Amino acid sequence: MNAPVPLARLNGARLEDSRFTVPGMRCAGCIAKIERGLCELDGVEAARVNFSAKRVAVRHAATLNSRDIVDALARIGFEAQAVADNPLAQDDREARALLRALAVAGFGMMNIMLLSVSVWSGAAGVTRELFHWLSALIAIPVIAYAGRPFFASATMALRYRRTNMDVPISIGVLLATGLSLYETATGGAHAYFDGAVMLLFFLLAGRALDATMRNKTRAGIGALLSRMGKSATVLDASGTSRTVTAEELEPGMLMLVAAGEALAADGIVEHGSTALNNAMLTGESTPQFAGQGDTVYAGAINLGNAVRIRVTATASDTALAEIARLMDEAGQSRSTYVRIADRASRLYAPAVHSLALLAFVGWMVAGAGWYQALVIAIAVLIITCPCAMGLAVPAAQVVASGALARHGLLVKDGSALERLAEVDVALIDKTGTLTLGEPVPQLGHLAEQQASIALALAQTSRHPLSRGITQALVQQGIAAAAIEKVEEQPGQGVTGWFGDVPVALQRPETAGAALSTSLQIGADAVAIAFSDPIRADAGEALRALEAEGIEASIVSGDRAAPVAEVAHKLGIGWQAELLPDAKLKLLEDHMVAGHRPLMVGDGINDGPALAAAHASIAPGTASDASQQAADAVFLGGSLMPVALAVRVARRTMVIVRQNFAFAVLYNVLAVPLALAGLVTPLIAAVAMSLSSLVVVANSLRLARAAR
């Protein structure tokens, strides 16, 4: 493991590891292309793709910086972004610890069962005693290791004088182990080591499932994050450019912002003019013209030409920072939400514990010795231990979130699913949420030849408008014309020759705020206008929400006219020209009125509302802050996943309640047996695994719920 380091020092080149997210990889071909393409790059020693996390880890010489590698990936055809040191390490560690505990519990369970089966089938005398001792030898280290997650959480809860699901579990396991040890030492007939270890195994399976689901979605969302505004290119006095992170920017620096980049700080345009998309910041759908001397804000995306901007405010002073502060405050209320499993255990734990106590007192009064009374009380605890309950919630939620992920909706955790099921009114942002949020060209008026020339020119450029044209035409199945001598003049357009006719895709003569580009073929010129269309299935998705009894309305920061137009088209209520704190206020009004609002939005201006809402969903194109604040993220151009999320979340809660009902029913049947002193380790083991299997099987029905 240490070998490469001294070797590299000998060669005089220091090696570095960098990670990049590459959201665009979809198949084996992409893996091969990325790994081979990067290895061909000078200075790269190794590149390894992690397909699950959509990342590539590159080991390269220190002389190569991350910008070079991102550029190299772009040349291969993949959009990439450097990632800071593994932000998921913490969650990963927790999931690994659970998996290890699960493996140990599985090992212990199998071996103890092996011994128990022989005891059940009639082993007696010395053999039984030997087997009990062997079981104890296996069980004690296994319980000490695999039980830690439960014991730790139970101690924590008790220290704060609260109770959670882990308190009855820990008490049950510890008492069962203690009693079995006593039985073994005194040569008794019944030892419950198998029951205790099996309980831990099933419960750990539920926890491990829960953790894996959370990690998977976080990795999916992590791949979407950090696409904008994290770094900037600055020019120094001599005109050389270098890349700095947003934190290193200082007022007075000169930023160079290329087309398609986001502004990392507030500033004043010093050179050039362009169209800026402020949708993330204000919800305004029409791009704004920014010329020399205009003030521009961090978070805006440059749609036009490269401009130079003198930085006036950075990091904590920007317009963005104020919104971030609002978000922090708004997020506080959600932390008081109590998950359904904990709500259930608040009722369940006292009931079970008093039942066990009653059994003990009852048998004492009835004249049984303290030993027999204690054995029966512990049998009650073991058989009522919430084995099925521990699985009831995670099993259903994992299956549901898996089904939703296949339809392009990533739910962050189980609590999010529970809250999504409870919403009764929806507030939806317009720009980027109901609409696609990116400029889509109007190409209906182009003849086929014009379209193929436009495609040939557009596909050579990485300008956002060119990329919009390329994407739209490729989807229509247009083939590119053969264009020669293609040249791109930054800020002007692309030119080339179609046979002996000069062709060009250019900035229109009249500079205005409305986005358009001009296609020139010889002496003819055709304008291509861009607009931000409503998502194709927005109406359908809103009807689906309505069918669930959820009334939707638009809350937008955009001007009244465009909002009213969209609202009219979709037939829903609207409010326009809302500032971030006005959105937040509106949301709080709903909550005060007893509603549980669902917020769907993408912009930074939606952030506070997303954080405060009972549940929230953001599109995959949303700002980092919004995706982090939202409970779920949906991918692609369809709005349907939003309606689907609510439907599946509600279906999940139905299944969860069925699982709980089953667990309670099972206890109602089993407890009299335990109270009567009839529960042997065999009955406890069979009942426990049977109830767990029923709960898991019932949860699997959710796999079809998302259809």
Added chain:
Amino acid sequence: MSGLAFLIPIALGMGLLGLGGFFWAMRKGQFEDLDGAAQRILIEDEEDME
């Protein structure tokens, strides 16, 4: 009865072997990229690669 003296240690030993194998695989990162492993089998080896 004397068979037990062999069979139980064997059963335990095999179980421990499996457990050890799982821990080793986890530390070596065998479960890091499950989807990727499924895809990689489709990559054709290039002849000029070592």
